[in-house]
Amino acid sequence: MTSLMENILIDQMSGRDPGQITDFNHPLAHLKTSSEHLVQFEGPTDPYQVINWSFTKKTVTTILYGCITMGSSWASSAYSPAISSIDTQYDIGNEVGTLGISLFLFGIGLGTLLWAPISKLYGRKITVLLSYSVAVVLSFATAVSKDVQSIMITRFLLEHRAAAVTVYAVTLVSGAVIAPIVGGAVAVSHLDWRWTEYITGLLMALFLILGVIFLDECYPPALLVYKSQRLRTQTGNWGIHAQHEEWDASFSEMATKYLVRPFQLLLTPICFFVALYASFVYGILYLSLASFPIQFQEVRGWNQVRFYIKRFRANNNHPVPEARLLPMMVGSILFPAGMFILGWTGREDIFWFGPICGAVSMGLGFFTIFQAALNYLIDTFPKYSASAVAVNTFLRSIFAGCFPLFASAMFHNLGVAWASSVLGFIAIGLIPIPFIFHIFGPRIRAKGKWSRASISG
Numbered sequence: 378m379t380s381l382m383e384n385i386l387i388d389q390m391s392g393r394d395p396g397q398i399t400d401f402n403h404p405l406a407h408l409k410t411s412s413e414h415l416v417q418f419e420g421p422t423d424p425y426q427v428i429n430w431s432f433t434k435k436t437v438t439t440i441l442y443g444c445i446t447m448g449s450s451w452a453s454s455a456y457s458p459a460i461s462s463i464d465t466q467y468d469i470g471n472e473v474g475t476l477g478i479s480l481f482l483f484g485i486g487l488g489t490l491l492w493a494p495i496s497k498l499y500g501r502k503i504t505v506l507l508s509y510s511v512a513v514v515l516s517f518a519t520a521v522s523k524d525v526q527s528i529m530i531t532r533f534l535l536e537h538r539a540a541a542v543t544v545y546a547v548t549l550v551s552g553a554v555i556a557p558i559v560g561g562a563v564a565v566s567h568l569d570w571r572w573t574e575y576i577t578g579l580l581m582a583l584f585l586i587l588g589v590i591f592l593d594e595c596y597p598p599a600l601l602v603y604k605s606q607r608l609r610t611q612t613g614n615w616g617i618h619a620q621h622e623e624w625d626a627s628f629s630e631m632a633t634k635y636l637v638r639p640f641q642l643l644l645t646p647i648c649f650f651v652a653l654y655a656s657f658v659y660g661i662l663y664l665s666l667a668s669f670p671i672q673f674q675e676v677r678g679w680n681q682v683r684f685y686i687k688r689f690r691a692n693n694n695h696p697v698p699e700a701r702l703l704p705m706m707v708g709s710i711l712f713p714a715g716m717f718i719l720g721w722t723g724r725e726d727i728f729w730f731g732p733i734c735g736a737v738s739m740g741l742g743f744f745t746i747f748q749a750a751l752n753y754l755i756d757t758f759p760k761y762s763a764s765a766v767a768v769n770t771f772l773r774s775i776f777a778g779c780f781p782l783f784a785s786a787m788f789h790n791l792g793v794a795w796a797s798s799v800l801g802f803i804a805i806g807l808i809p810i811p812f813i814f815h816i817f818g819p820r821i822r823a824k825g826k827w828s829r830a831s832i833s834g
Contacts (some may be wrong), residue, residue: 393721402429416605418597427595437649438595441588445509448581452516453481454663455577458560459570466523466570474773477528478663479778486556486774489767494635497763498626500599502592509585518576520571638761639768645658645825646756647818650810652769654705655750657807658743661800665739674793698756699818705749706810712742713804749811757818757828 430438452487453833488508520532560573563816594600598621605619703797715738722731754765782814788796814821 385664397668408642410616410618414614414618415532416601416608416617416619417682418601425510425600425635426661427597427600434593437591438593441584441592444584445505445588447484447510448509448577448584451580452512452577453478453485453601455573456481456519459573462570463528465524469525470690471535472782473525475704475785477783478781482663482774482778484774486778489770489774490636490639493763493767496596497635498631500594500596502588502594502596506585506588506592509581513578513581513585516574516581520574520578635764635767637646639764639771642758642761642765642827643768643772646812647821647825647828648754648765648768651750651753652772654709654807654810655747655769656776657803658746659773661712661716661739661804663777664780664800674750697819698753698822699815701749701753701756702811702815702818703749704745705753706815708745709804709808709811710742711738712746713801713808715742716741716797716804720794720801723793723797753814759821761827 424431427435456477460471460477462472463469463477464474492504492508515531519528520527520529530747559576563570563572563576594603598619601619602621605622607615608617609615643652717735717737718738719735720731722735751766751769754769755762787799790796791799
């Protein structure tokens with residue numbers, strides 16, 4: 378502080394006003410660097426290209442980002458078996474306890490939009506691991522919370538980060554399904570509910586440590602920055618640079634590209650309806666965290682562990698985006714069929730194999746719809762895939778956060794059969810989406826401002 382004050386006094390004595398910032402000048406400022414100074418990937422064999430990494434390195438990177446993604450979905454649903462204990466300890470209603478899941482998912486949606494610009498500036502690794510370290514701390518903060526307000530606040534803040542999308546669909550689902558099994562085991566073993574969060578924090582901390590040690594940057598512009606830095610040091614030619622280093626990003630530009638553009642894409646018919654469909658099935662996944670205990674624990678008297686174990690588990694060599702919709706078309710039938718089967722075989726006097734078949738059908742439908750939707754959005758908006766995925770994540774997180782809030786009241790008031798049927802009828806209404814875009818998608822993409830680049834052949 379003393380040194381700073383001394384510098385300010387020196388500036389004032391020399392006639393410089395530290396409060397004014399003027400343009401800097403240099404005798405050679407008029408000479409611009411040419412394209413010869415730009416660092417590019419040196420052909421298809423450049424070792425800096427991610428595609429040229431060794432098979433082992435690619436495998437390790439895929440697995441680690443998959444684990445990080447699984448940690449995210451694990452944290453979202455591991456809390457669910459603890460809700461009844463939290464309700465009892467703090468004397469709150471089930472809807473308030475369920476709010477811990479909803480706030481967490483709202484945090485995911487908002488965090489995707491907030492962290493995505495940072496990943497564009499500084500690369501994937503530092504953004505993912507920095508935000509993941511905050512998530513680890515907040516997991517333990519939830520575990521040691523002394524009141525319900527602290528639990529809700531830490532659950533909301535926990536997922537303000539961009540999710541790793543490698544092997545995204547598989548790991549996202551696996552974490553959400555496996556975590557309640559572990560949480561249920563904690564509950565029936567009479568451990569305190571806080572252990573669901575301690576285990577989550579320890580698991581995420583392990584993935585974080587492995588990521589820090591073994592993960593390398595994989596964002597091409599950031600890799601070229603690293604390459605240019607190394608070349609400048611080796612050659613002494615300080616004019617060598619990557620194009621990404623020329624980008625003097627302003628707040629307005631970042632806000633337009635990464636906060637406004639996702640919602641501009643959401644106004645296009647393909648992005649809106651495909652994201653809506655993916656969000657609906659994702660919301661049903663998290664609604665199941667609240668509705669399955671009613672169907673299997675209250676109606677059939679199963680304990681938490683048994684309940685969760687029974688749950689579901691090109692054109693000219695260029696892929697045509699509409700080809701991605703074929704699995705979604707199949708899944709669009711399986712998903713509502715599973716909901717009707719699950720609902721109308723949910724009575725205690727009906728053999729349990731019926732609702733299990735319904736849950737499996739729902740699971741297969743969910744996975745095919747969700748993964749196909751993600752692939753279709755990326756193929757349809759290749760230049761703006763990050764924005765398309767971001768707004769899809771935002772919308773599905775809103776759905777997933779809201780659905781559990783009305784699940785208990787809906788299934789208790791309407792009954793399991795009719796509550797499942799209402800959701801099944803909505804799912805039937807969404808069936809035409811993949812079929813319509815499979816037929817008319819190419820024409821819609823050709824007319825779209827954001828999707829023309831996806832037209833090939």
